[in-house]
Amino acid sequence: MREIIALNIVFLLIVLVSCEDRKEHIAPAIYPRDSVSVMTSYGVNTLISDSGVIKYKIVTEKWEVNQVRNPTKWSFEKGLFLAQFDEKFHIEAYVQADTAYYYDVKRLWELKGRVRVRTKAGLRFMSEELYWNQVAHEFYSNRFSRIITPTREMQGSYFLSDEHFTHYTVTNSKGSAVKGADGIGVNEGDSILNAPDSVKAAKRTQTMPKAKMQP
Secondary structure: OHHHHHHHHHHHHHHHHHHHHOOOOOOOOOOHHHHOOOEEEEEEEEEEEEOOEEEEEEEEEEEEEEOOOOOOEEEEOOOEEEEEEOOOOOEEEEEEEOEEEEEOOOOEEEEEEEEEEEEOOOOEEEEEEEEEEOOOOEEEEOOOEEEEEOOEEEEEOEEEEEOOOOOEEEEOOEEEEOEEOOEEEOOOOOHHHHOOOOOOOOOOOOOOOOOOOOO
16 A cells, blocks of 8 residues: 555656646747738728828728838738829829838838829829839839820839929930920920930939920
8 A cells, every 4th residue: 555655656746847847838929019000991992181181092902001010101012093182182193003002101102013103294104113202202213114295205224203293304215206396395385395314323312403405
C-alpha cells in the first residue's frame, strides 16, 4: 500500500514539474485598429467639400479610410471617378483611374493604372500615373503621358501642370499641331498658347514655370 502511495506521489510530482516547464507560444494580440480600415463603403456616389464649399464628386465601387497606418490615407482600389466643380457648381474637369490613394495629411492624390483627365477646355490627358499635390496646386507625372487639345497633340516622359491644366510642361516631347493664321493655334483664346512643350533637364520644382509664347 505504501509503495502504491509513493508511486502516485512521484507521478503527481512529474506531472506538476512538466506543467511548470511547459511554455505556451502565443503571438501578440491583433487589434482591429492596427491594420483594418476605420471605414469601408461600397457603391459610393457622394459630394466632397473643401473649406465649406462643395468642390468634388466621388464615384467608386469601394472606398476605404485608414487613420491608423502611417501615413493615413483613403484607398480606392476598385477604381475612382472624381469630378471637380467651380464656384458656380459647374464641372471644371474630371479624373478617372483604375486605382487611387489620397493621403489626407499631405493632401496628395496618387492615381495609378489607366489615368484619364478631361477639362472643360477640351484638353485630354492619358497616362499610367498622375499625382495631384493640392498644397502646391499642381499635377505631375514621371511616366509616359499623352496630352490632346482641340488643336494639338503631345507626348513625353514627364508632365507638370497647374490645377487647371492651362499652364503645363512636357519633357522629351513630340507631337503635332494645327497651324492657324496667327501661327500655332486657331485663335488668341486657344489654351495651348499658354502651354509650351518646353524641354528641361532640371528636376521638378514647387513653383510653376512661366509660359512662353511659341513663334
